[in-house]
Amino acid sequence: xxxxxxxxxxxxxxxxxxxxxxxxxSFNWLKQYIxxxxxxxxxxxxxxxxxxxxxxxxxxxxIKGGLKGFVIGEVLTCEDHPDSDHLHVTTVNIGxxxxxxxxxxxxxxxxxxxxxxxxxxxTIYSEDSSFVIKKSKIRGCASEGMICAEDEMGVxxxxxxxxxxxxxxxVGTLASxxxxxxxxxxxxxxxTPNRSDATSHFGVARDLFAVLKQNNISCSQLLLPSTTDxxxxxxxxxxxxxxxxxxxxxxxxxxxxxxxxxxxxxxxLQNRLKSIGIRPVNNIVDITQYVMFEIGQPLxxxxxxxxIGNKIVVKNLPNGTPFITLDGNEVKLHEEDLMICNQKEGMxxxxxxxxxxxxxxxxxxxxxxESAYFNPVSVRKTSKRHNLKTDASFRFERGCxxxxxxxxxxxxANLIQDIAGGSLVSEIIDxxxxxxxxPTITLSVSEVEKLIGKYIDLNTISNILVSLGFExxxxxGEHLLVTVPLNKSDIxxxxxxxxxxxxxxxxxxxxxxxKLYYTPNKKAESSLSQMQLLISQYLVGNGFYEVMNNSITSxxxxxxxxxxxxxxxxDLVNPxxxxxxxxxxxxxxxxLETIIRNTNTRNINLQLFxxxxxxxxxxxxxxxxxxxxxxxxxxxxxxxxTGERLESSWxxxxxxxxxxxxxxxxxxxxxxxxxxxxxxxLETIEHPYFLEHLIYKYENQVLVQxxxxxxxxxxxxDIKKPVFYAEFHFKLFQNIATNQIVQYKNIPSYPTVxxxxxxxxxxxxxxxxxxxxxxxxxxxxxxxxxxxxxxxGDKIDSNKKSYALNFVLQHQEKTFTEEEINKIMNKLISxxxxxxxxxxx
Numbered sequence: 056x057x058x059x060x061x062x063x064x065x066x067x068x069x070x071x072x073x074x075x076x077x078x079x080x081s082f083n084w085l086k087q088y089i090x091x092x093x094x095x096x097x098x099x100x101x102x103x104x105x106x107x108x109x110x111x112x113x114x115x116x117x118i119k120g121g122l123k124g125f126v127i128g129e130v131l132t133c134e135d136h137p138d139s140d141h142l143h144v145t146t147v148n149i150g151x152x153x154x155x156x157x158x159x160x161x162x163x164x165x166x167x168x169x170x171x172x173x174x175x176x177x178t179i180y181s182e183d184s185s186f187v188i189k190k191s192k193i194r195g196c197a198s199e200g201m202i203c204a205e206d207e208m209g210v211x212x213x214x215x216x217x218x219x220x221x222x223x224x225x226v227g228t229l230a231s232x233x234x235x236x237x238x239x240x241x242x243x244x245x246x247t248p249n250r251s252d253a254t255s256h257f258g259v260a261r262d263l264f265a266v267l268k269q270n271n272i273s274c275s276q277l278l279l280p281s282t283t284d285x286x287x288x289x290x291x292x293x294x295x296x297x298x299x300x301x302x303x304x305x306x307x308x309x310x311x312x313x314x315x316x317x318x319x320x321x322x323x324l325q326n327r328l329k330s331i332g333i334r335p336v337n338n339i340v341d342i343t344q345y346v347m348f349e350i351g352q353p354l355x356x357x358x359x360x361x362x363i364g365n366k367i368v369v370k371n372l373p374n375g376t377p378f379i380t381l382d383g384n385e386v387k388l389h390e391e392d393l394m395i396c397n398q399k400e401g402m403x404x405x406x407x408x409x410x411x412x413x414x415x416x417x418x419x420x421x422x423x424x425e426s427a428y429f430n431p432v433s434v435r436k437t438s439k440r441h442n443l444k445t446d447a448s449f450r451f452e453r454g455c456x457x458x459x460x461x462x463x464x465x466x467x468a469n470l471i472q473d474i475a476g477g478s479l480v481s482e483i484i485d486x487x488x489x490x491x492x493x494p495t496i497t498l499s500v501s502e503v504e505k506l507i508g509k510y511i512d513l514n515t516i517s518n519i520l521v522s523l524g525f526e527x528x529x530x531x532g533e534h535l536l537v538t539v540p541l542n543k544s545d546i547x548x549x550x551x552x553x554x555x556x557x558x559x560x561x562x563x564x565x566x567x568x569x570k571l572y573y574t575p576n577k578k579a580e581s582s583l584s585q586m587q588l589l590i591s592q593y594l595v596g597n598g599f600y601e602v603m604n605n606s607i608t609s610x611x612x613x614x615x616x617x618x619x620x621x622x623x624x625x626d627l628v629n630p631x632x633x634x635x636x637x638x639x640x641x642x643x644x645x646x647l648e649t650i651i652r653n654t655n656t657r658n659i660n661l662q663l664f665x666x667x668x669x670x671x672x673x674x675x676x677x678x679x680x681x682x683x684x685x686x687x688x689x690x691x692x693x694x695x696x697t698g699e700r701l702e703s704s705w706x707x708x709x710x711x712x713x714x715x716x717x718x719x720x721x722x723x724x725x726x727x728x729x730x731x732x733x734x735x736x737l738e739t740i741e742h743p744y745f746l747e748h749l750i751y752k753y754e755n756q757v758l759v760q761x762x763x764x765x766x767x768x769x770x771x772x773d774i775k776k777p778v779f780y781a782e783f784h785f786k787l788f789q790n791i792a793t794n795q796i797v798q799y800k801n802i803p804s805y806p807t808v809x810x811x812x813x814x815x816x817x818x819x820x821x822x823x824x825x826x827x828x829x830x831x832x833x834x835x836x837x838x839x840x841x842x843x844x845x846x847x848g849d850k851i852d853s854n855k856k857s858y859a860l861n862f863v864l865q866h867q868e869k870t871f872t873e874e875e876i877n878k879i880m881n882k883l884i885s886x887x888x889x890x891x892x893x894x895x896x
Contacts, residue, residue, distance in 0.1 A: 124177025125230035150227020163216035251453035255351030315477035353447035364398030454544030604645035610637035638670035660698035832886035
């Protein structure tokens, strides 16, 4: 949004983020795949430099506070408190020269115990509060710390008494070391839609490896976790798989387990998920989550006892079929939604969301693991259609790697065997009828130099590409034949390869040349641009702000307001959301969205304008076979006013914007661009979104319509104050204004003469009609006509009104005589009588 002065908030500020989604990456988790010696801040800079923008770095502690200030101690003495029936006075050795005196209320405290002590200055955290241990006196006895229970440290939930440790624990050991507290740093990375290869920890590690290697920073080789072969103990339970829609599901891989032990995940696995904001559920679900965040391949674990008929069918169900999702909500399926079904019903929306009975619970014994590749467009449409956003759909709709499904299921199977036990009762079932080929791209060194602006040698280019996972299958002189891995769905042209090369090579390593070459454009700036600039300068100079709203809007406006022609609406095939699913047919609503957004932030006095386009569908405009002619773009210019135009101060009262203020602005714009306003006709017909309004026409074409927006239009936006709106058909306005010839005239040397007339006329006669009659009859000597009084009352007929007009006369070559003045005025009086029956009052 463009603004001058105070900040205005655009109605669609979310799109400024270029549709980024933020992903959390664990620093410690990254180091499982690549060993290096940079600290988190340096690592964040490296990631940002290669296009993975680190928005923030946060400390994560497996226990809040990291057990700072907690130390292992030994209770030396324990005596009853002299002034209490339940407190104890203890001395505790924590490995320092002098034991601590600590008053303890736990019933189980005894001399000789190894305990955890919170020393003075330590912060004790509870769920929603905290307090600091201070030196104090408890009923007259000094206390220099606290002997802790499990819940007071955060290592458990018990508060039955103090936590007693094994006798062999060394006094003075830090509690953080004893409990193996892991501190981690979490990167929040903005992932753009084209980076499907970077939606996992291993994907980010691959980019980091390439950058470290390019910058000669010591690091280990990039290592993908190893897997062992899948050897089933029996083959007595095999789920059959039938894919009916291969276009939406090119590959489907599965594996069966029996007698797994579903319980809580081990601490290390829970901590990995917690560190990136994922709530642990159970060991099976957590393993599927872990693998997805590790390598970017979503998995789903089914309770195989609910797979009716032991058969998986991947297909589409009829339009309107009800389906209960995992969270208990019902959705009506679209005929294009891909479903994972059993022999009887749908179990899961493919790549998006599980069904109510598809998941693994504590009662589950037998499971079927799914690892599939779904068509990105299919998943994205389904996700948007039902407004279901999941970590799985986020990855599938960007394009997962179809080659990794088997590795992912092996990785999950190995973890399940280690953590949940159970027996493998099937081999890997892999349905992949048509293998997707890796694309190849020919790249030359000269292309790289031409686009980047710097020569990079062939060896450097090859090393960068190989470190990013590309394969160099052929080198010929300065040319490379590059095979693109299928996890890089955005790489389709040489320019895409060059972008990857440059982000690893380093933008800052491309020097700014000593000489800059510029070819001036001799073509004159377009008149449209000049006129926009002229109008913008005038409006900004009078306190207006220019806004730039999104041309994509909500299609529901055509359904809410019957004055919008729904047949002309252009819907997007693949919309970003339900609020951004159609091209705007009028600029009115985007401006009202801006007004309410600013009003909600107490920015209530607004004078806005926008140059933009509206979009319309009209099959009748097509000529021949060119279907694009059905779609019409119109250049528009709009003004919105609301609130006060003058704020109150010591020397003036506040003044609200009104209809006449808007009309004056429009007339000033006419004058600013030398528009022939004398040739404009006026109409006052009713319009459904105006409470009161006027239309200005030029040669019977609508030039501008303006007025006060009707409250029924403002109500859905929750706008309480009046809004005044003007809408110019700007292309017509620009064409007419630029065709006007500016001619020089001498400043008149002779005085002006003013005369007044009071006319009685029918009520249906407007001032506009009188003005046209006057200029026609008065000729070039009549310079100005203005209305200064209107009367309706008992002194004239009830069907009449009185207009008092002022006329300014001037001769270019001499001073008027009284006789010449009277002759012009009589001509005006006769014209008024003849044209509209107006009589002198």
